[in-house]
Amino acid sequence: MALDGKTSDYKQIGTTPDRPDGLDKVTGRARYGADIHVPGMLHGVVVRSPHAHARIVKIDATKALALKGVKAVITRADFPEGLEGEDWDIQENCMAGEKALYDGHAVAAVAATSQLIARDAAKLVEVTYEVLPCVTNVDEAMKEGAPVIRDGAADYSVPEGLHPNVVRYFDTGRGDLDKGFAEADLVVEKSYSTEAVHQGYIEPHACMGQMGSDGRGEMWVCTQGHWFIRRMSAAVLGIETTKLRVTPSEIGGGFGGKTTVFMEPLSLALSKKAGGKPVKIVMSRSEVLRSTGPTASASMDIKMGMTKDGKITAAHGTFRMQGGAFPGAPVDVTTMLAFANYDIENVHHIGYDVITNRPRQAAYRAPGAPMAAFAVESTIDDMARELGIDPIEIRLRNAVKDGTRSTFGPKFGPVGLVESLEAAKAHANYSAPLGPNQGRGVASGYWMNWGGETSASVAISEDGSVTVSVGTPDIGGSRASMALMAAEAFGIAYEDVRVNISDTGALGVNEPTHGSRATYASGLATIKAAEECIGKLCQRAADKWGIDVDAVVWEDGAAKPSGPNAGDHDPLTIGEIAAEMGGTGGPISGHYEGSPTGFSGSFGTHVVDVEIDPETGHTTVLRYLVVQDAGKAIHPDYVEGQFQGGAAQGIGWALNEEYIYGEDGRLQNPIFLDYRIPVASDLPMIDTVIVEVPNPGHPYGVRGVGETGITPPLPALANAIRSATGLRMTGLPMTPPKILKALKEQGNG
Amino acid sequence: MSKIHVTTTVNGDEAEFLCEPRETLLDCLRDKLHMTGAKEGCGTGDCGACSVTVDGRLVCSCLMLGVEAEGKEITTIEGMAEGDTLHPLQRKFIEHAALQCGVCTPGILVASKALLEKNPDPSEEELRYWLAGNLCRCTGYDKIIRAVMDAAAEMRGEAA
Amino acid sequence: MVEINLWSGLRRFADGKDRVEVEGKTVGEILDDLVRIHPGLGPVIKAGVAVSVDGEILPNARHAAVTEDSEVFLLQRLRGG
Ligand code: FES
Numbered sequence: 003m004a005l006d007g008k009t010s011d012y013k014q015i016g017t018t019p020d021r022p023d024g025l026d027k028v029t030g031r032a033r034y035g036a037d038i039h040v041p042g043m044l045h046g047v048v049v050r051s052p053h054a055h056a057r058i059v060k061i062d063a064t065k066a067l068a069l070k071g072v073k074a075v076i077t078r079a080d081f082p083e084g085l086e087g088e089d090w091d092i093q094e095n096c097m098a099g100e101k102a103l104y105d106g107h108a109v110a111a112v113a114a115t116s117q118l119i120a121r122d123a124a125k126l127v128e129v130t131y132e133v134l135p136c137v138t139n140v141d142e143a144m145k146e147g148a149p150v151i152r153d154g155a156a157d158y159s160v161p162e163g164l165h166p167n168v169v170r171y172f173d174t175g176r177g178d179l180d181k182g183f184a185e186a187d188l189v190v191e192k193s194y195s196t197e198a199v200h201q202g203y204i205e206p207h208a209c210m211g212q213m214g215s216d217g218r219g220e221m222w223v224c225t226q227g228h229w230f231i232r233r234m235s236a237a238v239l240g241i242e243t244t245k246l247r248v249t250p251s252e253i254g255g256g257f258g259g260k261t262t263v264f265m266e267p268l269s270l271a272l273s274k275k276a277g278g279k280p281v282k283i284v285m286s287r288s289e290v291l292r293s294t295g296p297t298a299s300a301s302m303d304i305k306m307g308m309t310k311d312g313k314i315t316a317a318h319g320t321f322r323m324q325g326g327a328f329p330g331a332p333v334d335v336t337t338m339l340a341f342a343n344y345d346i347e348n349v350h351h352i353g354y355d356v357i358t359n360r361p362r363q364a365a366y367r368a369p370g371a372p373m374a375a376f377a378v379e380s381t382i383d384d385m386a387r388e389l390g391i392d393p394i395e396i397r398l399r400n401a402v403k404d405g406t407r408s409t410f411g412p413k414f415g416p417v418g419l420v421e422s423l424e425a426a427k428a429h430a431n432y433s434a435p436l437g438p439n440q441g442r443g444v445a446s447g448y449w450m451n452w453g454g455e456t457s458a459s460v461a462i463s464e465d466g467s468v469t470v471s472v473g474t475p476d477i478g479g480s481r482a483s484m485a486l487m488a489a490e491a492f493g494i495a496y497e498d499v500r501v502n503i504s505d506t507g508a509l510g511v512n513e514p515t516h517g518s519r520a521t522y523a524s525g526l527a528t529i530k531a532a533e534e535c536i537g538k539l540c541q542r543a544a545d546k547w548g549i550d551v552d553a554v555v556w557e558d559g560a561a562k563p564s565g566p567n568a569g570d571h572d573p574l575t576i577g578e579i580a581a582e583m584g585g586t587g588g589p590i591s592g593h594y595e596g597s598p599t600g601f602s603g604s605f606g607t608h609v610v611d612v613e614i615d616p617e618t619g620h621t622t623v624l625r626y627l628v629v630q631d632a633g634k635a636i637h638p639d640y641v642e643g644q645f646q647g648g649a650a651q652g653i654g655w656a657l658n659e660e661y662i663y664g665e666d667g668r669l670q671n672p673i674f675l676d677y678r679i680p681v682a683s684d685l686p687m688i689d690t691v692i693v694e695v696p697n698p699g700h701p702y703g704v705r706g707v708g709e710t711g712i713t714p715p716l717p718a719l720a721n722a723i724r725s726a727t728g729l730r731m732t733g734l735p736m737t738p739p740k741i742l743k744a745l746k747e748q749g750n751g
Numbered sequence: 752m753s754k755i756h757v758t759t760t761v762n763g764d765e766a767e768f769l770c771e772p773r774e775t776l777l778d779c780l781r782d783k784l785h786m787t788g789a790k791e792g793c794g795t796g797d798c799g800a801c802s803v804t805v806d807g808r809l810v811c812s813c814l815m816l817g818v819e820a821e822g823k824e825i826t827t828i829e830g831m832a833e834g835d836t837l838h839p840l841q842r843k844f845i846e847h848a849a850l851q852c853g854v855c856t857p858g859i860l861v862a863s864k865a866l867l868e869k870n871p872d873p874s875e876e877e878l879r880y881w882l883a884g885n886l887c888r889c890t891g892y893d894k895i896i897r898a899v900m901d902a903a904a905e906m907r908g909e910a911a
Numbered sequence: 912m913v914e915i916n917l918w919s920g921l922r923r924f925a926d927g928k929d930r931v932e933v934e935g936k937t938v939g940e941i942l943d944d945l946v947r948i949h950p951g952l953g954p955v956i957k958a959g960v961a962v963s964v965d966g967e968i969l970p971n972a973r974h975a976a977v978t979e980d981s982e983v984f985l986l987q988r989l990r991g992g
């Protein structure tokens with residue numbers, strides 16, 4: 003299949019210029035969510051439940067309202083009734099109705115003239131609770147007798163006889179498992195678990211909402227997707243979507259956690275109640291950890307069969323996941339992708355989405371994939387060991403490639419798993435000598451990527467420079483990638499392109515920067531919109547020369563006559579055409595609107611070396627290698643950055659991070675001191691290899707790269723620990739106390 | 752509640768504000784002086800996004816009270832470049848793509864500058880431990896470490 | 912006739928079948944026909960599914976064309992981070 007853009011000979015693609023927003027971001031000038039200040043602004047603070055599960059008997063705001071400077075208090079009574087489905091879930095999560103469903107669930111909110119007054123007033127809101135029994139563990143929540151969190155929350159998919167906390171059920175697969183296991187020389191069965199972890203973006207959620215009594219409003223917010231914020235806020239408040247205009251701030255990290263609303267609709271409701279004054283709400287870190295979306299936790303059983311030469315004959319996985327008090331744990335993705343790296347004829351997945359008294363989960367980088375990878379890639383590692391096959395070799399023997407039927411149905415197109423495995427094998431890290439107590443782990447991972455609704459515009463300025471407007475917030479350098487793609491398409495200098503992230507009023511609907519879609523989808527949109535501009539530029543040149551537009555080509559930023567009948571004309575540069583455009587037909591711009599579907603997934607392979615301290619059980623990461631398929635790296639520095647960042651988050655998930663709940667259902671570690679994410683001294687340099695197997699569905703061959711990288715670290719670390727110690731750790735995180743305990747048991751046994 | 756009048760110096764300029772005794776220096780910088788370069792990532796001294804120097808000493812401004820700034824010399828990210836000329840650290844951060852979302856960047860730049868003033872030639876390990884109080888969730892630190900080492904080399908007059 | 916491949920959990924809504932022959936020239940039309948033949952699948956389609964046509968995954972594209980020999984799979988609705 004041919005790419006419809008260029009395939010080689012790039013002038014801009016693959017270079018690493020300074021990002022356009024770099025200066026603002028190193029000088030402190032860039033304005034993030036909490037950095038806004040507008041005249042007459044009030045400050046909002048949310049009152050949150052200290053109980054994991056409690057009936058709200060009464061809310062008395064008299065004392066709070068009596069405090070000088072307090073302008074409004076809202077509760078659920080200030081929101082419309084009668085919402086259904088996911089809209090109801092979102093509303094209920096933003097503000098509890100009859101019951102508080104988790105520690106940190108919003109029950110009221112206050113607006114006042116200063117942050118301090120608002121905080122004081124929040125403490126004066128008197129809430130009477132009737133505390134109910136709670137459950138926070140997924141396996142416990144499915145057991146007979148577990149407290150029912152919400153009756154009737156289950157959908158059509160749940161078979162009879164399961165606990166009402168099971169709200170969705172999945173059953174996917176194909177082939178004949180019995181036959182597959184009968185063909186196996188080795189069958190291994192094991193159970194695994196992973197804890198919930200938080201996206202851990204350093205910028206807490208922040209917004210400023212303003213809404214008048216006419217229901218018209220504006221919002222400034224740090225988000226991955228302001229059209230999502232607009233739609234969800236409008237639904238929660240029962241207003242028409244277009245009454246709201248949402249402007250994204252710079253965003254201090256999201257990783258999926260900023261694709262939904264938490265307190266954003268509250269700022270609008272407070273504003274309306276306070277006579278239309280703007281209300282700013284900034285979450286504290288503990289609010290972020292207690293109340294916004296962590297990922298799901300999982301409990302999993304894996305059974306796999308292999309021939310003695312390492313060919314997988316059958317695979318079965320059962321995945322139980324809790325995503326908090328609402329349906330939505332990403333079991334759907336888990337049951338699609340758990341075995342997706344491999345060519346397996348007989349494969350089956352069972353999944354349970356379970357509700358518990360925890361915050362509503364939100365997407366987190368490759369949602370649903372890392373947990374399954376931990377279980378599956380650990381099992382394969384054990385089997386490779388038992389069969390005496392090299393871990394990269396065993397993966398190569400089963401790896402999917404162009405034309406392989408996927409475990410979820412359709413056939414793969416060109417994908418880079420084999421290439422990533424071979425590059426990992428060839429890398430110096432794979433043959434570096436290991437010392438005592440050291441071990442090496444390998445694992446592969448996959449993310450299918452995403453297209454999604456996309457709208458973008460490109461406009462030519464009077465001097466021939468170019469403005470690109472996209473609707474996907476720039477979280478990790480995407481402005482630079484868009485500018486490179488526009489510069490490449492036009493054949494102009496990178497510096498002559500300016501990329502704006504537009505508000506909801508300026509473009510059609512855009513899905514968020516999520517699913518690894520920004521560089522793929524907004525990039526494709528930018529190229530297509532640029533091509534529309536180029537067509538118009540060529541037309542202007544053809545008109546001027548009095549020739550047919552078919553006899554004009556666009557090269558290196560200029561229209562040129564081409565072909566036998568074109569005649570002899572000097573090229574017209576983009577600047578020359580633009581200078582005259584007002585008099586030759588008016589402004590020139592191009593647009594793209596669509597939901598591109600030519601996204602193609604990205605495979606990666608990680609190799610990690612660790613050393614285990616036998617005295618403390620502490621794991622030191624000695625070397626780390628990420629190899630991943632980028633299709634075509636537009637700005638290789640930021641591609642590497644995605645690889646390294648994903649790996650670091652995965653290392654945190656594997657070794658340190660976890661949500662710890664007490665018996666009372668309260669979160670025990672809601673600050674960064676106790677919820678410990680990797681710091682600089684925890685990590686080595688993270689080596690990277692960018693593999694490029696072009697994606698035929700993008701003009702330049704781009705694949706999204708953001709998510710795959712968080713998937714392999716979980717099993718790669720577990721496999722390295724196994725290689726160093728002989729211990730198979732089946733539960734995350736693999737903290738020093740857990741490893742030490744296992745080492746002791748190993749010594750005794 | 753009666754407020755306290757504080758006179759201090761920020762990036763070489765005299766600054767005054769009124770604050771309540773319980774307000775942090777970070778809140779005063781951001782909300783009263785509208786210097787929003789320092790960020791609040793945690794408010795508990797764990798993330799370093801709010802790093803500033805006070806009389807040359809690196810501090811988390813979320814852990815210091817506004818009233819304690821009286822008579823002190825404070826420098827923030829806003830004072831790092833001299834006019835149009837970026838500090839080598841700032842330049843190297845852009846060059847090495849050492850920021851993704853950039854919200855940790857002001858704190859990491861301020862902290863790195865404080866280190867290089869004490870130790871112009873830190874080892875990678877020294878740098879990693881010095882920056883252990885500055886959380887970055889996006890980058891995995893690799894490019895940050897490279898950028899600081901490269902800036903340090905340049906500042907020592909060594910070709911990188 | 913176009914053949915739609917169902918995921919295994921849908922069999923109980925489709926008289927035990929994992930493949931269903933339907934009529935239609937677009938994704939929308941074949942999904943509508945599928946629900947006409949097996950009304951039990953109505954809630955599934957309403958809750959949202961993705962469809963793959965000849966290996967290309969279409970998260971939400973009722974307008975996309977399908978032909979008699981297209982290979983069509985129903986997939987879980989997808990989301991990203
Ligand atoms: S905000 Fe001060 S250390 Fe995090």
Ligand code: FES
Nearest residue numbers: 851855887888889
């Ligand atoms: S660049 Fe985002 S936290 Fe460091």
